[in-house]
Amino acid sequence: MLVLGIESSCDETGVAIYDTRSGLLADALHSQIALHEAYGGVVPELASRDHIRRVVPLIRQTLQQADKTLTDLDAVAYTAGPGLAGALLVGASVAEALALALDVPAVGVHHLEGHLLSPLLGDPPPTFPFVALLVSGGHSQFMAVRNVGQYALLGETVDDAAGEAFDKTAQLLGLSYPGGPALSRLAETGNPQRFALPRPMMHSGDLNLSFSGLKTAVSMLVKAHQPEDYPDIAASFEAAVVDVLCHKAREALAQTGMKQLVVAGGVGANRRLRAALTMQVEKQGGQVAFPPLRLCTDNGAMIAYAGALHLQRQTHRTTSGGTFAVHPRWNLQEYAKAL
Numbered sequence: 001m002l003v004l005g006i007e008s009s010c011d012e013t014g015v016a017i018y019d020t021r022s023g024l025l026a027d028a029l030h031s032q033i034a035l036h037e038a039y040g041g042v043v044p045e046l047a048s049r050d051h052i053r054r055v056v057p058l059i060r061q062t063l064q065q066a067d068k069t070l071t072d073l074d075a076v077a078y079t080a081g082p083g084l085a086g087a088l089l090v091g092a093s094v095a096e097a098l099a100l101a102l103d104v105p106a107v108g109v110h111h112l113e114g115h116l117l118s119p120l121l122g123d124p125p126p127t128f129p130f131v132a133l134l135v136s137g138g139h140s141q142f143m144a145v146r147n148v149g150q151y152a153l154l155g156e157t158v159d160d161a162a163g164e165a166f167d168k169t170a171q172l173l174g175l176s177y178p179g180g181p182a183l184s185r186l187a188e189t190g191n192p193q194r195f196a197l198p199r200p201m202m203h204s205g206d207l208n209l210s211f212s213g214l215k216t217a218v219s220m221l222v223k224a225h226q227p228e229d230y231p232d233i234a235a236s237f238e239a240a241v242v243d244v245l246c247h248k249a250r251e252a253l254a255q256t257g258m259k260q261l262v263v264a265g266g267v268g269a270n271r272r273l274r275a276a277l278t279m280q281v282e283k284q285g286g287q288v289a290f291p292p293l294r295l296c297t298d299n300g301a302m303i304a305y306a307g308a309l310h311l312q313r314q315t316h317r318t319t320s321g322g323t324f325a326v327h328p329r330w331n332l333q334e335y336a337k338a339l
């Protein structure tokens, strides 16, 4: 079965083709970073307009790369939420129109489910069940994943998401959007032990997280120090986030009795976090899996893949007759319950 996947929930247009027999055939991405950089964050209207410009050429490109034509497709999967309404609508309407014209099913996928399942595209893939740590620009949560569609929330951030904390802290340090990668590059040259930043909720006894206090602590440090101290501030900030996530990951495995940790979402690209989690989980006798680096951030491959899994298991809700909806706010468990 050949599935085209379209991701357009935020500032990346991602298109991919997944074959249930031979895996990922093609995967193309257009990032809008340059478009939003001057504004210090994503401008929704500009995002939607750019998705419109990019999506059809990217579909052509992936088909060509996979050596396939539109009529070879067996289904079209797209991100139906959560995300920016206008941006989601671009991917959804293109996917639904294509599916209608080709007379194949359209599958609306939850963006976080795409992230959660993306480590299964790695080699070797993890096996169910596993604890997933989802750390992106909009979400930070621990989930117990027993199978496709079986997601139980173990804990989540009570304020900022981990990626949001990276982005806001980077902004305080004068780094450009999106701040996460820039901050971690700066941190590589700094001393992570110079500033003792708080480890919020580290010993709260549950699996919830909090990052906004950390950002406030950094803003005070920035006011009291000079730009030459910024690498040390960046490194100390990163060390605090990594510490808390490692500690809670250990608790999550202990609480669930599961042996595997799977890390997904943009912050999962962070090298210090990857190294620390690997050490932590191995010390506990478990295994840790990360998606391939390029699949950590938003992409079409994870959407094509999640769509294909649902079609294979017949746990999808396909729309028909050109009626569809997008869900800018969408709870993953509600979505899973309705599957």
Ligand code: KG4
Residues within 6 Å of the ligand: 010, 135, 136, 137, 138, 139, 162, 163, 164, 166, 167, 178, 179, 180, 181, 184, 265, 266, 267, 268, 269, 270, 271, 296, 297, 298
């Ligand atoms: O998963 P993602 O691409 O988009 C969302 O669904 O949110 O995650 C983007 C987030 C941004 O906040 C970005 O700064 C962060 O992931 N990020 C990183 C790194 N690469 C991306 N944060 C820390 N270190 C990185 N290397």
Ligand code: ZN
Residues within 6 Å of the ligand: 111, 115, 136, 137, 265, 266, 297, 298
């Ligand atoms: Zn994402």
